[in-house]
Amino acid sequence: MKELAYLNKFFLKYRWRLVPGVLFVIISNIFAVLPAQVIRVAFDLVTENIGVFQLFAGFNRQSIIYDIFGSSLMLFGILVLILALLRGLFLFFMRQTIILMSRHIEFDLKNEIYNHYQQLSLAFYRRHNTGDLMNRVTEDVSRVRMYLGPGIMYTINTVILFILVIYAMLRVNVTLAIFSVLPLPILAVIIFYVNDVINFRSEQIQQRLSILSSFVQENFSGIRVIKSYVREKFVRKTFADESETYKGHSMAMVKVQAMFYPLMLLLVGLSNVITMYIGGIEVMKGNITPGNIAEFIVYLNMLTFPVIALGWVTSLIQRAAASQKRINEFLHQKSEIISPAAPAQTIAGKIEFRDISFIYPDTGIKALKNVSFTANPGQMIAIIGRTGSGKSTVANLILRMYDTVTGQILIDGTPVDQLNLDDYRSQIGFVAQEVFLFSDTISRNIAFSADVMDMPKVEQAAKNAAVYNNIMELENGFDTLIGERGVTLSGGQKQRVSIARAIVKQPQVLIFDDCLSAVDTRTEEEILNNLGNIMQGKTSIIISHRISTIKNADKILVMDNGEIVEQGTHNQLLNLKSAYFELYEKQLLEEEESV
Numbered sequence: 072m073k074e075l076a077y078l079n080k081f082f083l084k085y086r087w088r089l090v091p092g093v094l095f096v097i098i099s100n101i102f103a104v105l106p107a108q109v110i111r112v113a114f115d116l117v118t119e120n121i122g123v124f125q126l127f128a129g130f131n132r133q134s135i136i137y138d139i140f141g142s143s144l145m146l147f148g149i150l151v152l153i154l155a156l157l158r159g160l161f162l163f164f165m166r167q168t169i170i171l172m173s174r175h176i177e178f179d180l181k182n183e184i185y186n187h188y189q190q191l192s193l194a195f196y197r198r199h200n201t202g203d204l205m206n207r208v209t210e211d212v213s214r215v216r217m218y219l220g221p222g223i224m225y226t227i228n229t230v231i232l233f234i235l236v237i238y239a240m241l242r243v244n245v246t247l248a249i250f251s252v253l254p255l256p257i258l259a260v261i262i263f264y265v266n267d268v269i270n271f272r273s274e275q276i277q278q279r280l281s282i283l284s285s286f287v288q289e290n291f292s293g294i295r296v297i298k299s300y301v302r303e304k305f306v307r308k309t310f311a312d313e314s315e316t317y318k319g320h321s322m323a324m325v326k327v328q329a330m331f332y333p334l335m336l337l338l339v340g341l342s343n344v345i346t347m348y349i350g351g352i353e354v355m356k357g358n359i360t361p362g363n364i365a366e367f368i369v370y371l372n373m374l375t376f377p378v379i380a381l382g383w384v385t386s387l388i389q390r391a392a393a394s395q396k397r398i399n400e401f402l403h404q405k406s407e408i409i410s411p412a413a414p415a416q417t418i419a420g421k422i423e424f425r426d427i428s429f430i431y432p433d434t435g436i437k438a439l440k441n442v443s444f445t446a447n448p449g450q451m452i453a454i455i456g457r458t459g460s461g462k463s464t465v466a467n468l469i470l471r472m473y474d475t476v477t478g479q480i481l482i483d484g485t486p487v488d489q490l491n492l493d494d495y496r497s498q499i500g501f502v503a504q505e506v507f508l509f510s511d512t513i514s515r516n517i518a519f520s521a522d523v524m525d526m527p528k529v530e531q532a533a534k535n536a537a538v539y540n541n542i543m544e545l546e547n548g549f550d551t552l553i554g555e556r557g558v559t560l561s562g563g564q565k566q567r568v569s570i571a572r573a574i575v576k577q578p579q580v581l582i583f584d585d586c587l588s589a590v591d592t593r594t595e596e597e598i599l600n601n602l603g604n605i606m607q608g609k610t611s612i613i614i615s616h617r618i619s620t621i622k623n624a625d626k627i628l629v630m631d632n633g634e635i636v637e638q639g640t641h642n643q644l645l646n647l648k649s650a651y652f653e654l655y656e657k658q659l660l661e662e663e664e665s666v
């Protein structure tokens with residue numbers, strides 16, 4: 072429960088909604104209790120005057136009595152109506168304040184979590200799956216809101232109503248009051264436990280549903296593979312099995328609900344019967360009037376909903392506490408990568424790795440071993456090596472996605488962890504190995520790093536990335552939507568759009584992580600030539616598997632198993648007649664074979 076204390080700051084923030092809200096709850100409940108007393112008076116009026124009315128049977132006076140009798144009853148009716156209207160009005164105000172407050176807090180909390188997520192490191196995202204992250208912002212926040220809004224509202228409502236009704240009942244007759252509310256605690260306990268069962272089952276249903284939707288989503292995305300391997304029948308069967316399990320859980324839920332409602336009505340009915348029985352005895356003893364029985368029946372029915380709400384709210388608060396615990400877990404996580412409060416500065420682009428060894432914190436894989444190299448501004452440094460040799464890790468470390476424990480990375484002579492991170496990263500153009508484009512227009516994808524769209528710059532970047540002509544061939548040109556709801560670009564086109572995105576901001580350091588693999592050698596040469604012009608005086612790091620991509624680099628680092636095994640220019644490395652030379656020979660052979 073202490074987890075929910077985190078939300079108290081929001082109550083303070085929205086106190087001018089909460090305080091009037093509580094007042095409205097109290098007022099609306101007063102108007103809810105008063106009609107019962109009016110009904111009692113009206114009921115007694117009927118029972119008392121019915122005798123007088125019969126006494127005047129056959130006299131003219133009888134119709135006069137009837138008229139007086141009828142108009143006073145009408146007056147009572149109107150009074151009950153006015154009280155109900157006033158109650159409704161204050162219920163409206165109550166919802167307008169408390170439920171509105173919960174929506175405001177929901178909005179604040181979502182933004183707070185999202186902002187915090189943005190600050191967390193890449194390692195955090197590796198440790199948690201996307202579904203889990205999303206659930207905490209959506210599902211868990213919704214549950215917390217149920218506590219902030221309906222939870223609080225019904226709790227205050229129940230407490231106030233209970234105090235008012237029980238007080239009114241006790242004032243009439245203590246014995247009758249005790250007997251008539253006797254079944255209600257049983258009802259509250261049953262509702263609490265049944266709610267637990269319902270929550271447990273609905274969680275199971277939710278889990279099955281998310282398994283089912285992930286299954287469907289993955290199969291729709293991989294439909295090409297399914298069709299080419301003719302696995303439709305198999306997938307259909309798996310889907311049917313999964314649906315069957317989901318159906319089973321839903322049926323179990325229906326059974327619980329089907330038993331729950333009649334049981335609830337039975338207990339409420341029992342209360343009414345007890346009231347009438349004990350009330351009848353009390354009337355015969357002359358302790359109460361028949362109007363009091365009618366008054367009690369109204370009270371009891373007024374208490375039924377709060378009692379149900381009590382059980383419901385208790386389990387709702389429990390669920391909210393569990394959800395807030397999950398939210399707090401992430402909110403209290405600090406990013407491993409912290410930016411110092413250093414001033415922004417333009418970097419020249421000198422990158423120095425001094426004896427860097429790096430182990431990925433979550434897997435324990437030693438990705439780099441004593442790596443040392445220097446990249447000077449104006450140089451193009453290439454990294455080549457077998458898959459898994461640590462090339463992308465070098466890029467990750469330059470971007471300070473992770474911090475190293477041993478060795479030092481210096482940028483223009485300053486340790487990378489002493490630079491203002493946002494400012495530093497904004498001067499790096501990075502093209503990742505796995506292309507990721509947003510479901511948006513091509514122009515907005517290219518101009519992603521800029522706050523304002525500068526079309527001439529976007530077009531120039533597209534020209535430099537050798538993708539301009541491809542874009543212009545599309546019907547809507549740069550305004551073409553790409554991604555799920557738009558045009559599907561080819562692998563090479565996507566790579567080049569992501570290259571344009573990196574160069575549009577004219578970075579001081581450019582990192583290409585194997586992002587020319589789907590581009591033919593002629594286009595690749597064109598892009599590299601353009602880069603030579605754009606990156607004059609700046610630093611480029613090109614990671615590749617193909618020697619043709621990197622042969623003109625100022626320095627080539629050959630990596631194997633996390634180590635730099637050779638470094639030098641293309642010719643120097645060929646002369647070594649070792650790892651690089653072997654790779655060169657192999658690729659030459661492959662090229663000849665493919666011609």
Ligand SMILES: Nc1ncnc2c1ncn2[C@@H]1O[C@H](COP(=O)(O)OP(=O)(O)OP(=O)(O)O)[C@@H](O)[C@H]1O
Pocket residue numbers: 197431433434436437438456457458459460461462463464465504585
């Ligand atoms: N985020 C990560 N978390 C944990 N381990 C990782 C992570 N990224 C890479 N590794 C591991 O570190 C090692 C080096 O990987 P890296 O991606 O740097 O290789 P690479 O040379 O770029 O390979 P490729 O050419 O196939 O892209 C691999 O064994 C890999 O499994």
